[in-house]
Amino acid sequence: MAKLYFRHGTVGSAKTLNLLAVAHKYDQQGKKVLLAKPALDDRFGQEWVRSRAGLERRADLLLDENSNFDSFDFDGVSCILVDEAQFLSASIVDAFRQLTRSLNIPVICYGLRTDFRTQAFEGSRRLLEISDTIEEIKTTCAYCNRKAIFNLKHCNGVATVAGPSVDLGAEEKYYPVCNECYHQQLEDAETHSEKETRDKAA
Ligand SMILES: [Zn+2]
Incomplete structure (x- = not known):
């Protein structure tokens, strides 16, 4: 068979x-x-x-x-x-x-x-x-030398988990990332957006 x-x-x-x-x-x-x-x-x-x-x-x-x-x-x-x-x-x-x-x-x-x-x-x-x-x-993480296991989405250059799962031909970019960089990139994007919100309010 x-x-x-x-x-x-x-x-x-x-x-x-x-x-x-x-x-x-x-x-x-x-x-x-x-x-x-x-x-x-x-x-x-x-x-x-x-x-x-x-x-x-x-x-x-x-x-x-x-x-x-x-x-x-x-x-x-x-x-x-x-x-x-x-x-x-x-x-x-x-x-x-x-x-x-x-x-x-x-x-x-x-x-x-x-x-x-x-x-x-x-x-x-x-x-x-x-x-x-x-x-x-196998391939290497876009941000370090570990093996990539996830696909990180960037929308307008910022890491995000928003949007539909199947979004072919959209303007988003996807990067191969390891577990560490996946979470780090998303946390950094979160911190960045919180800071922007604060700056606008100030
Ligand atoms: Zn990495």
């Missing part, structure tokens, strides 16, 4: 680059890969999977919670690669799990573990629950 993989990492951990490298290896061996992603990610245009390093590839399958794999042809597919898997619904993750069994095709999902409030995304939670193999793609 084929395996379900979850490869998670923070923003900036080169997940998509890793995915595209795996796709390239299959290409070189003359094997067919199927590239899937959630339909809601319109950051770079729906149908493209693009890494920050500049590599890109067209997605074969755009998924939403109503997607039905029965109608899709998986003939000759050696591996399914999924980008931005955190945005999958739990039911789609279950459907991929089923595919590894019924069609014996491995499925490798790449995505964030948690949002900027350190809460698991729906797709990530289900992947953590039912994957055969969970691997961390």
Whole structure:
């Protein structure tokens, strides 16, 4: 039986680059890969999977919670690669799990573990629950040399936990951070905003 993989990492951990490298290896061996992603990610245009390093590839399958794999042809597919898997619904993750069994095709999902409030995304939670193999793609904290485990949101240059969890294409910036810097940055932003309020009142 084929395996379900979850490869998670923070923003900036080169997940998509890793995915595209795996796709390239299959290409070189003359094997067919199927590239899937959630339909809601319109950051770079729906149908493209693009890494920050500049590599890109067209997605074969755009998924939403109503997607039905029965109608899709998986003939000759050696591996399914999924980008931005955190945005999958739990039911789609279950459907991929089923595919590894019924069609014996491995499925490798790449995505964030948690949002900027350190809460698991729906797709990530289900992947953590039912994957055969969970691997961390590591990167360094933007502020120190520890390993990053969280995604810190900046809005207008200030760290914040405000706003919606899924806010694609917004003007916010996200940084990979360790636990220490995550809390320090948020505390600093809080202190800064309290001081501004005091200064205005004075
Ligand atoms: Zn740090």
